[in-house]
Amino acid sequence: MAASIDKPTCFQDIILRLQAYWASKGCTILQPYDMEVGAGTFHPATTLRALGSTPWAAAYVQPSRRPTDGRYGDSPNRWQHYYQFQVIIKPSPPDLQALYLGSLEAIGIDASMHDIRFVEDDWESPTLGAWGLGWEVWCDGMEVSQFTYFQQVGGHDCNPVSGELTYGLERLAMYVLGFDDGNAMPFNSPDAPIPLTYGDVFREAEAQYARWNFDVADTDILLQHFKDAEAECARILEQPADDPKTGRRIVMAQPAYDQCIKASHIFNLLDARGVISVTERQAYIGRVRTLAKMCADAFVQTEAGGYVA
Amino acid sequence: MPDLLIELFSEEIPARMQAKAAADLRKLVTDGLVDAGLTYAGAAAFSTPRRLTLTIDGLLAESPTLREERRGPKVGAPDKAIEGFLRGAGVSRDDLEEREEKKGSFYYATVTTAGRPAAEIVADVLEKAIRTFPWPKSMRWGAGTLRWVRPLHRILCILVDEAGANVVPLDVDGIKADNLTEGHRFLSGDVFAVTSFDDYETRLKRQKVILNPEERAEAIWNDATNQCFAAGFEAVEDKGLLAEVAGLVEWPVVLMGEIGEDFLDLPPEVLQSSMKEHQKFFSVRNPKTGRIERFITVANTETADQGATILAGNQKVLAARLADAKFFWENDLRVAKSGDLSPWTDKLAAVTFHNKMGSVGDQVSRMAAMAEKLAPMVGADPALARQAAEVAKADLSSEMVYEFPDLQGLMGRYYAEAAGLPNAVAVAAEEHYSPLGPSDAVPTEAVSIAVALAEKLDKLTGFWAIGEKPTGSKDPFALRRAALGVIRIVLENGLRLHLDRLFDAQLLRHEIGMQPTQEAAALRDALLREVAQHGVFGSAVRAVIDQIEGDAPDWISAVTEHKPDLSDDLLSFVHDRLKVHLRDGGISHDVIEACLAMPGSDDLVLLVKRAESLAAFMATDDGTNLVQGFKRANNILSQAEEKDGVEYSYGGDPNFAEDPAETALFTALDTARAKIKPSMDSENFAAAMEAMAELRAPIDAFFEAVQVNAENEVVRRNRLNLLSSIREICSQVADLTRLEG
Structure with a gap:
């Protein structure tokens, strides 16, 4: 029964519960990656770790940015900065669906009172050269998560296959906490000495970023940054595997991948500024994908990626 | 006789794939069983989001024993050859029999293949079915290599006879077959065992799963x-x-x-x-x-x-x-209520239609030019048709269509109405995409017809001009659908059009492209108007070119040196689609070919009229009379023409007629001509063919009485020329030589 399930009280409660739940299932709880990304998948803990045969299990919150979604803090359900909760387990365990349903229960969604459905949705990231099959998970007709079995990343077949879960935290929290306006939902406990809503934390910054993203960002500088990131990524990967100073084999896949992430985010900013035409769009996406593929090629040359000397 | 029950239990199967997957499972397994000698009485397949189920009843308990006789090497052949034969047949030397034949004595072996129990065969067939299952998209999961639409968790596979249910031993990449399944994900308890299909279906229902x-x-x-x-x-x-x-x-x-x-x-x-x-x-x-x-x-x-x-x-x-x-x-x-849709139509210039064909804005201006030219031919007002084409794609810039692309056209109508545009313009905005499929309705309003045709003609000629024709199963730009759309709009509205000229005009528009100055654009439009009306090689086009003052622009050579290859090729593409369309309507291919060989085949209404009349006529006795009479005359004539190396087409002179039957034929031909002419003029092909069929009797009488190859060369030639009249008269509706039988 609904009453027997302990409901979360605020946004951060949902995050804490998801972390506790997945920690109890053996995941390493990581922190967000310290770069601007468009989605939790970009975190090297997912993109790079999905490659190679080394087993892996991690969960983390990833602040994500989609400049075109900016609404100056006025929209009840769209922000250019938002949070995703990401779980990645390699190889995907046979009971991943049951584990996922357990996580919903942990945040107060009682399967006996709701209609939870796995609806076909094949995931593809053209910028990462990645795809997988799975579902969007519906709770009472609302998409609450993305559930994917990775088949390819950076042009490499995933073997073994990783299972990836992505929760859109704002939408999920609004549903669980019963708020139509995301800015009004409590971020910390409403009983705290200083109770703050989601809007208290982000609304002002949303307006600032919307203005910058849409009208102020210097497109010449951004275009140059894109080229720089592209060039640096290639330069890093051109270095020989053996480091002349230490004499060790050090393939710099992750520093190169940082440049790929950077290029991807700069592309999103340029897109929001409206300076990329429809035809150019595809070309830019293709350039980022090339970087992602080069980084994937490099990662499988590292120990974590399965390289054996 | 045992029954077989199979359930493949997985994570959620996409809804759109389930029905076909159930049918595929049934086909793969039953075909496999029958190939292995296991026949059955009946089979049914079902699907739910998490399972594919197959039940087969009245299966043979084992496959029958097969005996086969094999002929081996000659008696006395080298040992190596004989040993090879023995190995292949799986018998020993003592089992061989010697038989006398014409070419000597040969070894014979009788090979017996023992029957196999059903369980063994089922296991093989099911494993193969799982490993080769034709999912539209499949995946791997965990550390395995097996592919399925989503992770496969259980295989239930039991053979049930009077003694009870037995699990078929089978292991596919670690998934062992069992007699177990589970019910609804949230509404049922544990895994349970089943003993038969009825038991399975009943228990599932109790566990909140409707199988069918x-x-x-x-x-x-x-x-x-x-x-x-x-x-x-x-x-x-x-x-x-x-x-x-x-x-x-x-x-x-x-x-x-x-x-x-x-x-x-x-x-x-x-x-x-x-x-x-x-x-x-x-x-x-x-x-x-x-x-x-x-x-x-x-x-x-x-x-x-x-x-x-x-x-x-x-x-x-x-x-x-x-x-x-x-x-x-x-x-x-x-935006719409302002009455001015130009903020939307202007934006189309920035949307790529195809990288070799410019923007949607370019497409719209080509469509508008074509719609305006078509308007008088389809009974529409040219200015209205142009206006309708110009706003037909405005809604592609609206926020609604950006969010809900499948509402394109429909929103165009709402917004044109809101803008206070004429009703015909609003209706055309919605209808200009039609027909979208073979059963979709065809536009019937004149303005809609002009814009819908213009859209499709522009698309077809454009992709032809850049060499992107459909090949085999690949038709990424849905050009077959566009061609069928043209055919249906023309036929269902009875439009008399010269498609060939329209193709040439629009092909040239693609080739010439946008013009820098108004003057150049006006010249282009004037030329293409003549091309559309009178053809690219007509004197009207020449006249426009001759009137150009000063230097003619470079692109004029596109018109003066235009070759009909592309429009011919496109017309034959349209004819191919028309053949399919008419065959679906029951008209045989030789009838269509016979009519396609006639001039004016780019007028599809005329073409179909011919084909329908001919098909109906061929089903009557008169049809047989017409063809027999014609063929008799034509065969002799063709042979003589081949022999003499000339074509007889003069028509013959009744004054050289020697026999009354010959004179009678001359008279009959004159009568037929007089009857046929007005029928042909009014395109009453049935009446024309009736008059042709009446020639059978005089033709037969002529051949009875007269030897065509007379010794007198003058008489012979006159008779051949007489036959040429028959050929000429009978070939007015269709090329009868192309008819079969």
């Missing part, structure tokens, strides 16, 4: 119509959606909800599209207001609050979606 998708669909529809009826509403039928929804649930629970007063003024198509595409809701109409006011959603579970929480959640999601739609609709209406 048709039964689920029926339950959903019954419940939906009952709930609607009780509330004084009616559910809007949608068979495709019903089948899809039945594939999303194992235990359907129908819930009816309200759309909300705020959203009832949205166009009904917007409501329906939002509800159907994104939420899989059925629309519910209030018969008193005629509006869509409620929705039906189908949950996959029962709850203690009778679905109240589920319904509230769904209602909330819908409200959020419709709030977006309402926002777009109101923003768009503000």
Whole structure:
């Protein structure tokens, strides 16, 4: 029964519960990656770790940015900065669906009172050269998560296959906490000495970023940054595997991948500024994908990626 | 005789793939069993979101023993050859028999293949079916290499006879076959064992799973119509959606909800599209207001609050979606109601249509030019047709179509109406995409016809000009559909058009492209108007070119040196689609070929008239008379022409006639000519062919009485020339030499 399930009280409660739940299932709880990304998948803990045969299990919150979604803090359900909760387990365990349903229960969604459905949705990231099959998970007709079995990343077949879960935290929290306006939902406990809503934390910054993203960002500088990131990524990967100073084999896949992430985010900013035409769009996406593929090629040359000397 | 039950239990199978997957499972397994010698009495396949099930009854308990006789090497052949034969046949030397034949003595072996038990065969066949299953998209999972549509968890496979159920021993990549399954994900308890198909189906139902998708669909529809009826509403039928929804649930629970007063003024198509595409809701109409006011959603579970929480959640999601739609609709209406759609049409210049064919804006201006030219030919006002083409794609810039692309055209109509444009223009905005398929309605309003034809002609000629023709199964730009669209619009509206000229005009427009100055554009348009009306090689085109003062622009050579290869090729593509279309209508290919060989075949209405008349005529006795008479004359004539190396076409002179039958034939031909001429002029092909058929008797009498190859060369030539008259007269409707039989 609904009453027997302990409901979360605020946004951060949902995050804490998801972390506790997945920690109890053996995941390493990581922190967000310290770069601007468009989605939790970009975190090297997912993109790079999905490659190679080394087993892996991690969960983390990833602040994500989609400049075109900016609404100056006025929209009840769209922000250019938002949070995703990401779980990645390699190889995907046979009971991943049951584990996922357990996580919903942990945040107060009682399967006996709701209609939870796995609806076909094949995931593809053209910028990462990645795809997988799975579902969007519906709770009472609302998409609450993305559930994917990775088949390819950076042009490499995933073997073994990783299972990836992505929760859109704002939408999920609004549903669980019963708020139509995301800015009004409590971020910390409403009983705290200083109770703050989601809007208290982000609304002002949303307006600032919307203005910058849409009208102020210097497109010449951004275009140059894109080229720089592209060039640096290639330069890093051109270095020989053996480091002349230490004499060790050090393939710099992750520093190169940082440049790929950077290029991807700069592309999103340029897109929001409206300076990329429809035809150019595809070309830019293709350039980022090339970087992602080069980084994937490099990662499988590292120990974590399965390289054996 | 045992029965076989198979269930492949997996994570959720996409709804759109389930029906075909069940049919594929049935085919792969039954074909495999029959190939291995196991016949059966009946088979049925079912699917739910999590399982594919196959039940086969009356299966043979084992495959029959096969005896086969094999002929070996000659007696006395080298030992190596004989040993090889023995190995292949699996027998020893003592088992061989020697037989005398014409060419000597040969060894014979009788090979016996023992029957195999059903379980062994089933295991082989099922494993192969799983490993080669034709999913549209399949995947790997975990650390395995097996592919399935989503992770496969269980294989239930039992053979059931009087003694009970036995699990078929089978192991596919670690998944061992068993007699176990499970019920509904949330509404049932543990895994359970089953003993037969009936037991399986009954237990599943107790565990809240309806196995048969048709039964689920029926339950959903019954419940939906009952709930609607009780509330004084009616559910809007949608068979495709019903089948899809039945594939999303194992235990359907129908819930009816309200759309909300705020959203009832949205166009009904917007409501329906939002509800159907994104939420899989059925629309519910209030018969008193005629509006869509409620929705039906189908949950996959029962709850203690009778679905109240589920319904509230769904209602909330819908409200959020419709709030977006309402926002777009109101923003768009503000633009449209200004009466000026140019902010939208201007934007189309920045949208790529195809990288070798410019923007959608370019496409629109080509369409507008073509629509204007077509207008007088289809009974439309040229200015109105141009205006309609110019705004037909304006809605592609609207916020609503950006969010709901499948509403293109329809929103165009709403917005053109809101802008106060003439009704014909608004209707054409919606109808110019039609027909979208073989059963989709064809536009009938003159302005819509002009724009719809212009859109398709521009598309076909454009892709032909850049060499992107459909090949084999590849038709990424749906050009076959466009050609069929042209055919149906022309035929169903009885339009007399010279497609060939229209193709040339639009091919040239693609080639010449946009012109820098108004003057150049005006010259281009004047030239292409003549091309469309009189053909590219006509004197009218020449006259326009001759009137150019000063230096002619470079692109004039595109017109003066135009080659008909592309338009001919495109016309034969259209003819190919027409053949398929007519064959579907029961007209045989030789009849079509006979009519295609006649001049003016780019006038599809005329072509089809010929073909239909000929097909109907060929089914009568007169049809046989016509063809027999013609062939008799033509065969002799052709042979003589080949022998003499000349063509006889003069017609003959009655004064050289020697025999009364010959004179009679001359007279009959004159009578026929007089009758046929007015019939041909009025395109009454049936009457013309009747008159031709009347020639059979005089032709037969002529051949009875007269030797064509007379010794007197003058008489012979005259007779051959007489035969040429028959050929000429009888070939006016169709090329009869192409008819079979």
